[in-house]
Each structure stands twice: as structure tokens, then as C-alpha cells.
Amino acid sequence: MDKLxxxxxxxxxxxxxxxxxxxxxAPAFAQDAPDVGPTPHLVVKPMESHIGNITGHAxxxxxxxxxxxxGCHGDLGDANGENAxxxxxxxxxxxxxxxxxxxxxxxxxxxxxxLYNTIGRGLTNSNMPIWNTFTKQQRADLVAYIKIFxxxxxxxxxxxxxxxxxxxxxxxxxxxHGKALFTKLECxxxxxxxxxxxxxxxxxxxxSKDNPIRPYNFSAGKDDSRFKCGNTNEDIYxxxxxxxxxxxxxxxxxxxxxxDAWDLVHFLRTLQVNRHSKENEVLSAAHGVIPLYVDKQxxxxxxxxxxxxxxPGGGH
Amino acid sequence: MRTKQTLLALFTLFVGSSLMFAGTVSGKVTxxxxxxxxxxxxxxxxxSCAKQHATPVxxxxxxxxxxxxxxxxxxxxxxGAPDDGQVPATAVTFEQKGCQYLPHVLVMHVxxxxxxVNSDQTSHNIHPLAKVNRxxxxxxxxxxxxxxxxxxKPEFISVKCNVHPWMHGEFAVLNTNxxxxxxxGGDFKLPDLPPGKYTITAWHxxxxxQTAEVTITGKEAKEVxxxxxxxxx
Numbered sequence: 001m002d003k004l005x006x007x008x009x010x011x012x013x014x015x016x017x018x019x020x021x022x023x024x025x026a027p028a029f030a031q032d033a034p035d036v037g038p039t040p041h042l043v044v045k046p047m048e049s050h051i052g053n054i055t056g057h058a059x060x061x062x063x064x065x066x067x068x069x070x071g072c073h074g075d076l077g078d079a080n081g082e083n084a085x086x087x088x089x090x091x092x093x094x095x096x097x098x099x100x101x102x103x104x105x106x107x108x109x110x111x112x113x114x115l116y117n118t119i120g121r122g123l124t125n126s127n128m129p130i131w132n133t134f135t136k137q138q139r140a141d142l143v144a145y146i147k148i149f150x151x152x153x154x155x156x157x158x159x160x161x162x163x164x165x166x167x168x169x170x171x172x173x174x175x176x177h178g179k180a181l182f183t184k185l186e187c188x189x190x191x192x193x194x195x196x197x198x199x200x201x202x203x204x205x206x207x208s209k210d211n212p213i214r215p216y217n218f219s220a221g222k223d224d225s226r227f228k229c230g231n232t233n234e235d236i237y238x239x240x241x242x243x244x245x246x247x248x249x250x251x252x253x254x255x256x257x258x259x260d261a262w263d264l265v266h267f268l269r270t271l272q273v274n275r276h277s278k279e280n281e282v283l284s285a286a287h288g289v290i291p292l293y294v295d296k297q298x299x300x301x302x303x304x305x306x307x308x309x310x311x312p313g314g315g316h
Numbered sequence: 317m318r319t320k321q322t323l324l325a326l327f328t329l330f331v332g333s334s335l336m337f338a339g340t341v342s343g344k345v346t347x348x349x350x351x352x353x354x355x356x357x358x359x360x361x362x363x364s365c366a367k368q369h370a371t372p373v374x375x376x377x378x379x380x381x382x383x384x385x386x387x388x389x390x391x392x393x394x395x396g397a398p399d400d401g402q403v404p405a406t407a408v409t410f411e412q413k414g415c416q417y418l419p420h421v422l423v424m425h426v427x428x429x430x431x432x433v434n435s436d437q438t439s440h441n442i443h444p445l446a447k448v449n450r451x452x453x454x455x456x457x458x459x460x461x462x463x464x465x466x467x468x469k470p471e472f473i474s475v476k477c478n479v480h481p482w483m484h485g486e487f488a489v490l491n492t493n494x495x496x497x498x499x500x501g502g503d504f505k506l507p508d509l510p511p512g513k514y515t516i517t518a519w520h521x522x523x524x525x526q527t528a529e530v531t532i533t534g535k536e537a538k539e540v541x542x543x544x545x546x547x548x549x
Contacts (some may be wrong), residue, residue, distance in 0.1 A: 070520065098451050107452030185457055189479050200361050204481035206446050241454050246479030250441035250455040267530040 042076060045154070047147035049112040049140050056112075056140030058148050065145045066139055072127065072133050077149030087127050090211055096248040097150035101229035106243040108159025109152060114142045117230070124226040125216075146254035162241055164234055165258035170266050170278045173293075178267025180293035181260060185252065187240075187246065190215040195271030205248045213247055218271035225275055236265045339532035342505040343539050345391065345498040345518060346384040349546035354378060357482045364437040365415035365480070372501070375482065376420045377522050384504030386520065386544055390419045392495035393506065394517035395528065402493060407431045407464075409484070410475075412440050412456070417475065417485030421521070423495050424487065426470055432456065432463040444475045444487055453478075472519060486521050518542040531540045 066075065072087060074080040084091055092099065101118045102110040120137045122130035131139065141279035147153035168174065182188060190205065192198040195218030202219035207213045216228065231241050243251030243260060258266065268278035270290070283290065327338055353376040359366035379387040380420070407429035411418040413436060434440050434456045442463060443453040448471040454463055467473070467489040477483040488495075496504040509532050519525045523544040530538055 096447070105452075106454060107450040186456065186479065189439070200483065201479050204477055208443075208451060243455075245453065246452065248441070248443065248453070250443065250453040250478070252455045255455055255457055255460050285459075 001024050022210055024098045042148070044104065044145075045148045047144045047153060049116070049143035049147070051112055051136065051140045051143070054136055054140045056137070056142070056144035056162075058141070058144040061141030061143075061145030062110075064134070064142055067129070069142065069146075071222035073146075077146060083127075088211070089126050089207065089213060090108050090209065091128070092208075092246075094146045096246075097152040100244045101239075102159070102245065103161040103238055104242060105162065105253060106161025106245055109156055111158045111161060112140075112143050113147070114158075116140060121144070121230060123227070123228055125214075131175060162238065162253060164237055165262070167233060167262050167265075168259065170282050172282055172291065173284060174263045174266045175270055175279060176267075176293040177260070177292050178263035178265070179290050181256070181264045182267055185255070185264075191218065195268070207248070208246045215248075218268060221271050221272075222274040223276055225272055233262075234267070236268055237261055240264065317422060317508050331470070332443070338508045338510055339343040339535060340507045340537045341504065341509060341514070341516060341530055341532075341540055342503070342537065345386045345389040345502040345504060345542045345544070347386045347518075347523070347544045347546045348517050351378045351380060351546040359415055359480075359482070362415055362438055362480060368414035373414070373416060373485070376416075377484070378520075379420070379536065381500045381502055383502075385498070385500065386523075387498050387500060387502065388486075388520070389498040389502075389504070389542070389544075390421060390423055390490075390495060390519045391498065391504040391506065391542070392423075392488075392490050392517055392519075393492045393509070394515045396514040397492035397494050403427045404493060409433060409462075410487075412436055412442075412477070412483075415440075415477075415483055417483060419485075419497070421486045421488060421497055423497060424467070424489055425493055426489055426491050427466050427468055430465050430467070430487075432465070434458060434460065435449050439479065440477045441479055442475065443478055444473045446473045449473065449489070472521075474521075488519065508514060516540055518544075520544055522547060 044058050045064055058100070070081055072079075072081040072083045072091040073094060074084065074091075079091045079093035081091065097109060099110045099115070099118075100106070100123070102114050104110055110305060114249040116139050119134070119142060120132045122128050134142070188199050189201045190197075190199045192202065192215075197215045197217035199215065202215050205213050205215060227235060228244065229235055240249075241251065241253045241256065243249055252261075266279050267290075269275075269277045270283050272280075356372040356374050358372070359369070376388070381387055402451065403425050408422055408424045409431045410422050410433070412432070412434045412501070415436065415438070422430075428454050430443050437455040437458050439455060441455045443451060445451060446467070448465045448469045452465075456463060467487070469489070470491045471487075471489050473487040473489065475485040475487060496506060498504045511534060512531050513530065514530045516528045516530055517525055518527075523546070526542050526544065528540045528542070530540060532538065
């Protein structure tokens with residue numbers, strides 16, 4: 001008897017709940033911009049961002065975040081949005097405040113400008129689109145909004161942007177030295193001897209959350225190919241000098257001198273074999289052969305590069 | 317001059333007396349059950365490291381000794397420690413040698429200088445996966461100067477090298493100088509404890525943590541043993 005009663009009670013409750021849900025959902029269907037669900041318990045701290053003369057405010061970024069970003073990055077900024085399980089690589093977890101694209105040293109917070117640039121540029125080889133439909137003010141507000149998710153933004157300042165020396169002209173010498181560095185610094189262990197992302201360690205890489213991750217394949221794409229954090233020579237310089245935090249890509253700021261860094265940039269451009277560039281023009285003029293780099297200070301040449309799959313091969 | 321001497325004498329007396337009444341906690345760390353087999357590491361992809369090992373080394377997540385002794389357990393005073401905030405002036409060193417970390421578990425005080433050296437003929441990247449502290453990732457080619465850093469919050473941090481995926485170590489950043497890491501016999505010793513109530517924590521990277529309460533009343537030696545349950549995998 002008691003059982004029957006309680007079954008009846010459950011039935012009525014369920015019915016009421018379903019009817020309630022249908023009616024509650026109806027207004028959402030009627031609008032052309034449905035909200036993404038109930039607001040979680042989240043204090044929108046008065047964070048700001050400063051992009052040139054624009055000041056972004058967290059409170060102003062809230063509705064854009066919840067409409068455009070929360071689906072992947074999550075209402076709580078913890079990378080647990082409803083789409084997150086389908087994505088590879090995973091969305092950024094703002095609660096940790098570790099960011100890939102920085103002009104600042106590894107382990108430090110990026111500048112507001114770095115985050116602003118990432119939003120407008122998107123992240124190639126991922127599901128983060130190019131949000132160039134947003135106004136500058138909207139992007140600045142979003143930069144401020146994502147700061148509410150980690151206490152680091154209240155305790156720490158952004159790191160100082162690294163100094164980027166003026167770029168020397170592209171030359172065959174510069175490319176040859178860059179290649180010697182690519183060998184010596186063992187970039188090829190992950191990126192592969194021809195930069196195809198197929199080095200001996202490539203298959204073992206995981207990000208800081210233990211998700212498998214691939215090294216960048218330089219040879220893919222043509223003139224439309226992009227790097228994760230921008231596409232100018234200066235962007236490439238910053239990527240390897242500051243590292244891509246949260247991934248296996250380390251920072252080389254302590255081990256590469258500024259001029260050497262530019263030589264490495266020039267060589268990396270030649271790994272983008274189907275892309276028009278000053279570097280590839282210089283290489284074509286030399287019939288595609290990168291000469292062995294000879295250090296002018298010491299008579300010993302850089303280690304020879306055998307043509308097997310263990311060290312970087314010749315030109316293309 | 318006189319005041320200085322008096323102060324010095326008082327200081328000596330103070331330090332001396334506190335040590336005179338200091339107690340010691342020591343004991344053994346053991347395990348029950350069967351630990352997972354520690355698999356040999358294939359270093360053939362890094363010949364410069366492989367040739368440094370006459371016999372293949374194994375992973376080091378669970379290192380055991382005779383009589384069920386458990387090594388690499390960090391035993392430390394987690395509360396009641398009398399020296400909170402005293403940062404040792406000397407640095408601790410974390411060495412990369414033969415594509416392994418020496419030591420496998422490195423203990424340091426919050427804000428103590430940490431020196432990371434590469435003694436190998438290959439490039440390593442040092443990637444401590446900090447969650448409370450800052451996470452950074454730096455390349456260290458052979459022959460480059462040590463990386464010097466410090467952590468400002470207590471945390472157990474896994475360390476890996478992305479180039480050599482078998483490399484795995486642990487940083488234990490503690491808020492105390494009263495710690496020991498269990499060695500071959502599973503023994504540990506925490507000396508110089510003034511009278512007081514202490515919580516002692518034993519931490520193992522795979523088997524988790526255990527705690528024990530100890531009260532030191534004077535110059536005495538107390539025994540505390542920890543037994544961890546081994547995981548089969």
C-alpha cells in the first residue's frame with residue numbers, strides 16, 4: 001500500500017517537473033539568442049584589462065563569455081564546457097591561468113595584449129576560432145572576464161615581455177646556422193628532422209593534463225599555414241623563446257642568444273616547404289641546398305647531419 | 317661589546333638547551349601486499365644515456381628494500397614544526413644523469429634555492445607539473461649552466477622530461493626543515509625536536525599519505541612506523 005502511494009507520488013512529481021520544464025524552456029525557444037543556462041555561483045570580480053587606450057571590464061565581458069566561450073571553456077572557466085569532451089586539443093582551463101601564447105617568460109602570466117591577440121587570432125590546429133567578429137572593446141572585456149577564474153590575476157603581475165632584437169637580413173649563412181641549432185638543440189627529437197612533427201619522441205607527448213598532444217608540423221599547409229601563436233617571424237621567435245606553457249614545448253630563452261634565435265627562425269621558415277617566404281627564395285637561389293655551418297670562431301664545423309631519420313636531413 | 321657577548325652567551329645557552337631537551341622520532345616505512353613490477357626502461361632511442369647503464373634501469377615509482385621496506389617516502393613534520401619559515405641558505409640540487417633524475421625524490425623548503433643540472437650529453441627539458449606553484453618548462457642542452465629556481469608554496473610536484481618520456485621525478489616542497497626520505501631499509505629519522513605536539517606525515521608518490529601524532533616531552537626517542545598498502549598496478 002505504502003509502495004503504491006509513493007509510486008503515485010513519484011509519478012505526479014515527475015509529471016509536474018516535465019510540464020514545468022516545457023513551460024520554462026518555451027520562452028527560450030521564442031528568443032533568437034537563448035542563454036546558456038543558469039548562472040553558476042560565480043563572483044564577477046572587478047578585473048580589468050588594458051589594451052592600448054582601451055580598458056576592458058570583467059562585468060561587461062560576462063554575457064559574451066557565457067554566450068560564445070562557455071560552451072567549451074565552461075561557465076566556471078575550468079575547461080569543462082559541454083563541448084569539451086569532443087575537442088582535441090582540450091580548451092584552455094582558465095582556473096590554472098597557464099597560457100600557451102605569451103610574450104613573457106615561461107611560468108609567468110601573459111600580458112593583456114597577448115590574450116587579446118589570441119582571441120582575435122584563434123589557435124590553429126584546434127577548435128578555437130578566429131574571433132575577429134568581436135569589436136576591440138568586446139575582446140578587451142573578455143580578457144578582463146577570464147581573469148575572474150584564477151586568483152593568480154589578483155596576486156601576480158603579468159611577466160615582462162621578452163626583448164626581441166632587431167631581425168638581421170635573411171641569408172644562406174643565417175639559415176645554415178639555424179639548421180645547426182635545430183640539430184644541436186634537438187628540436188628534431190619531437191618536430192622531426194624535416195619538421196614534419198614525426199621525431200622519435202613525437203608519439204609519446206602529453207600535455208600538462210596528460211592528454212596526448214602532437215608537435216607542430218612545419219611542412220603542412222601552403223601560404224595559409226599558421227603557427228599556434230601568430231605568423232610573423234617575430235611570433236616564431238617568441239614561441240620558442242618563451243615556450244608554449246602547458247605543453248611539452250619548453251622555453252629556450254636561457255639557452256639561445258638573440259641573434260642565434262633569428263637564425264633559427266630563418267631555418268624554421270624553410271621547413272614550411274610549400275610556403276612563399278624570403279627564406280625559401282634565398283634557399284631556392286642556392287638550389288635548395290643548405291651548406292654545412294662552420295663556426296667562424298672555432299675551426300670545428302657543427303656536427304654533420306646524416307641523411308637518415310635520426311638527425312635533420314639536407315635541404316629539399 | 318659587552319652586550320654582544322652576553323647576547324652570544326645567551327644564544328648559545330638557548331640553542332644548547334633546546335638541543336639538550338630535543339627528542340627524536342624515528343622508524344621504518346614498509347608496505348603490505350605485492351607492489352607492481354617496476355618495468356625496465358628502454359633507452360635505445362637515447363644511446364648516450366643507454367650506454368651509461370650496464371643493466372637496464374627500471375622505473376622508480378615504487379622502490380622497495382629487504383623486509384618489505386619502502387624507499388623514497390618523504391616523512392616530515394606537517395604541523396607543530398618549530399622552524400616554520402626558516403629557509404636554508406644552501407641550495408638543493410636535482411641532477412639529470414643517464415636520463416634519470418638524481419635523486420628521484422627531491423625535498424626542499426619553500427623558497428629554498430633549487431639548482432637543476434644536466435650532466436648528460438643530450439638535451440633535456442625540465443617540466444615540473446606544478447599546480448599550486450607556477451608551472452614552467454625549460455630546455456637545458458648539454459653544457460649549459462644550471463637552472464636556478466624556487467617554489468614559494470608547499471606542494472608535491474611531478475617532474476618530467478618531454479623528450480625522454482620515461483624520466484620521472486618528484487619535488488617535495490615543504491614548509492619545514494624536519495624531514496627525511498626513507499632509504500634502503502625503509503628507515504627514517506627526525507632529530508632535534510623540542511618538546512611539543514607534532515603531526516608526522518609520510519608521503520609516497522603512488523601510495524598516498526599517512527599521518528601520525530607524536531608528543532615529545534623532553535630528551536626522548538620515539539618510534540613511529542608507517543605501513544602502506546601496495547597497489548598491484
